Amino acid sequence: MGLRGSTDSSLMCILQTRSKEQVLLELIELICRTGRVHSAEDLTQSIFYREKLMSTGIGLGIAVPHVRIEEISHPITAIGISHDGIPDYESIDDELVRIVIMIVAGKNQHKEYIRLLAEIVTRLKDDGVIERLCAARNPDEIHEILIGSSDA
Amino acid sequence: MLEQFHFILSKISSLQVSILFLLGLALLGGTIGGRLLERMRVPQVVGFIIVGMLIGKTGLKIVAGSTLQALEPLNYFALGLIGFTIGGELKKQVLTKYGRQFLSILLAEGLFAFLLAGTLIAIATKLLTGDTHLAWSLGLILGAIASATAPAATTDVLWQYKTRGPLTTTVLGIVALDDGLSLLLFAVASSIGLRLIGDTSTGAMVSFFDPVYEIGGSILIGALSGFVLSRYLRRCHEEERILASSIAAVLLVLGIALIFKVDVLMASMSLGVIITNHNPRKSKEIFRLFARFTPPIYVLFFVLFGAKLDLTHMTLPLLLLAAAYFVGRTAGKMLGARFGARLSGAPKGVQRYLPMCLFSQAGVAIGLSILAGQRFPSEVGNVIVVVISATTFVVQIIGPLSTKWAVIRSGEVGLNVTEDDLIRRTKVEEIMDRDVPLIGENVALSEVLTTLGESRNLYYPVVDGEGHLLGIITIDNLRDTFMAANLQSLLLAHDLMEPTTAVATPDMSISEARDLLETHGLEYLPVVSKKGKVSGLLELRRMKRYISRRVLELQKQAESLT
Numbered sequence: 001m002g003l004r005g006s007t008d009s010s011l012m013c014i015l016q017t018r019s020k021e022q023v024l025l026e027l028i029e030l031i032c033r034t035g036r037v038h039s040a041e042d043l044t045q046s047i048f049y050r051e052k053l054m055s056t057g058i059g060l061g062i063a064v065p066h067v068r069i070e071e072i073s074h075p076i077t078a079i080g081i082s083h084d085g086i087p088d089y090e091s092i093d094d095e096l097v098r099i100v101i102m103i104v105a106g107k108n109q110h111k112e113y114i115r116l117l118a119e120i121v122t123r124l125k126d127d128g129v130i131e132r133l134c135a136a137r138n139p140d141e142i143h144e145i146l147i148g149s150s151d152a
Numbered sequence: 153m154l155e156q157f158h159f160i161l162s163k164i165s166s167l168q169v170s171i172l173f174l175l176g177l178a179l180l181g182g183t184i185g186g187r188l189l190e191r192m193r194v195p196q197v198v199g200f201i202i203v204g205m206l207i208g209k210t211g212l213k214i215v216a217g218s219t220l221q222a223l224e225p226l227n228y229f230a231l232g233l234i235g236f237t238i239g240g241e242l243k244k245q246v247l248t249k250y251g252r253q254f255l256s257i258l259l260a261e262g263l264f265a266f267l268l269a270g271t272l273i274a275i276a277t278k279l280l281t282g283d284t285h286l287a288w289s290l291g292l293i294l295g296a297i298a299s300a301t302a303p304a305a306t307t308d309v310l311w312q313y314k315t316r317g318p319l320t321t322t323v324l325g326i327v328a329l330d331d332g333l334s335l336l337l338f339a340v341a342s343s344i345g346l347r348l349i350g351d352t353s354t355g356a357m358v359s360f361f362d363p364v365y366e367i368g369g370s371i372l373i374g375a376l377s378g379f380v381l382s383r384y385l386r387r388c389h390e391e392e393r394i395l396a397s398s399i400a401a402v403l404l405v406l407g408i409a410l411i412f413k414v415d416v417l418m419a420s421m422s423l424g425v426i427i428t429n430h431n432p433r434k435s436k437e438i439f440r441l442f443a444r445f446t447p448p449i450y451v452l453f454f455v456l457f458g459a460k461l462d463l464t465h466m467t468l469p470l471l472l473l474a475a476a477y478f479v480g481r482t483a484g485k486m487l488g489a490r491f492g493a494r495l496s497g498a499p500k501g502v503q504r505y506l507p508m509c510l511f512s513q514a515g516v517a518i519g520l521s522i523l524a525g526q527r528f529p530s531e532v533g534n535v536i537v538v539v540i541s542a543t544t545f546v547v548q549i550i551g552p553l554s555t556k557w558a559v560i561r562s563g564e565v566g567l568n569v570t571e572d573d574l575i576r577r578t579k580v581e582e583i584m585d586r587d588v589p590l591i592g593e594n595v596a597l598s599e600v601l602t603t604l605g606e607s608r609n610l611y612y613p614v615v616d617g618e619g620h621l622l623g624i625i626t627i628d629n630l631r632d633t634f635m636a637a638n639l640q641s642l643l644l645a646h647d648l649m650e651p652t653t654a655v656a657t658p659d660m661s662i663s664e665a666r667d668l669l670e671t672h673g674l675e676y677l678p679v680v681s682k683k684g685k686v687s688g689l690l691e692l693r694r695m696k697r698y699i700s701r702r703v704l705e706l707q708k709q710a711e712s713l714t
Binding site for chain 1: 593594596629632633639641642643644646647650651
């Protein structure tokens, strides 16, 4: 499991929009396309509610919106790269957010959820990963950088 | 319409229907009567008896004598259950600890009552009739009957108020044993009494061996059955089988005792004594099961008892005799109990309050009076029956009240509480933890950990801005975050909390809360008020600790009275 098991290149994209709201909706749509989320509306509501409690922009251009919802059986991770940056994300260091990693887990997957979050944060701390991600031009490149080549 | 009414009436007059009707009526009326009097702080048993009198021979006569006759077996059954349960209290430790005390109190209260009631009756009869022989023979018979103390109403009060302690033990011991004494006294008294009024048809020897046979036989039947049941129970493990076979044993003992014409109460009591001493663990289970199903049977027993009491033949001379009997018996019981308790060095509480606990008179007294009524010429026999009926009515009302007063003063009320009682009686708000730190859902992990460091709880309710419950953070949840130190700024209480599957309300009983905990496999329940706000937390381990501590405290309190 872990990050590799929770995502694939169909869950990755180069973001087309620039506002926080639009970006989050883009990623939600990617997740909903897997067909594993029953109610896009619930997911959207949960994601935005969580952002209202506190922004998930954790600095260094990274945001990790995350939420646990009822019906998911194992975690899903969607990744979006914004080349222009998202100015209204309200990151804690006030930097433009360029990498948005959305995690959706099941209500009872407490452990997997925390592990996944920890794994992602650790991975991003590796030298040069953030820069390389920001420069990625398509889903496959994102996949390559974050996880390794698809066939590995 | 009218035809249908007649049809129903005709049906009711048939015996089976009327018995069912009567049972329902008696149970319902008795329960309501008991409840009403309980509100007036009078022991419920008085209410049962009064309701019985209202519908019975003395009152509205709704119940036909033949119906009461047909229900006689039910009375035996109730008596058997009472005897069995009292026998269960007479454990080896109790008998060795209190045996001497029981014996001296028993002899003193029985003989004092016999002497005083007998003397007063004799004097009153002499004054009323001038017949010395009649005076002495009535004095002997009624005096002997006066020595009996009925267990049923007294124990009902003890059970209702959940008493425990030396006074309770002594009362149970005395009411259990004094049947034997009164049977002996009655046998001797009636044979002498019969000679006094010139009837020599029954030999004194036969009469003297009667009670020995009756007491010995009942003990033998009860004890033998006790060993058999105890053996059999070793192989029973399900509640249903234990209950069914124990009831069967009680019924069989009653039946055999009736066949051999020995005392049913003593037979069932012997059964209880053997079971409780021979198989203490199983018997605990039996008496717990019995306590659950016997209450309606006792209600019926007392209502029917009231219905049978016939006070319609009262005349002024009889009333005077009844008064003499009542005064003599009461004074004798009180003085005797006091004397015997002091002589045997019983605890102060027993010396002081036991004299108020021994007034009740019922089955044995009435039974003996009817027996006397058959043995003696009818004019004498009727006097005995009416005097005993009238005084039984009075003492059955005074007895429970004075017993209640005594056990309250002795401080033994409420000490005989089982875990089950506590669980049913205690409300969640009484034992919940009110000082649970609440965590706002937008609080960051670092702050959650600080809160955790400052308190000793295992569970932390997560709430929104208005204090409404959203979820719970447990130590277990947080353990997962220890490996993710780098997530401090990313995780809020909202992300860490577990959804709550069940909640308790403050006014819920602990037994309901325990069911919730069990069905959901939880270790804790957040307690939420009607408005959805968190008012505390109930933890399984704390609940268990509270209950066992409380039971222990009450036990210690009861022991400290000795």
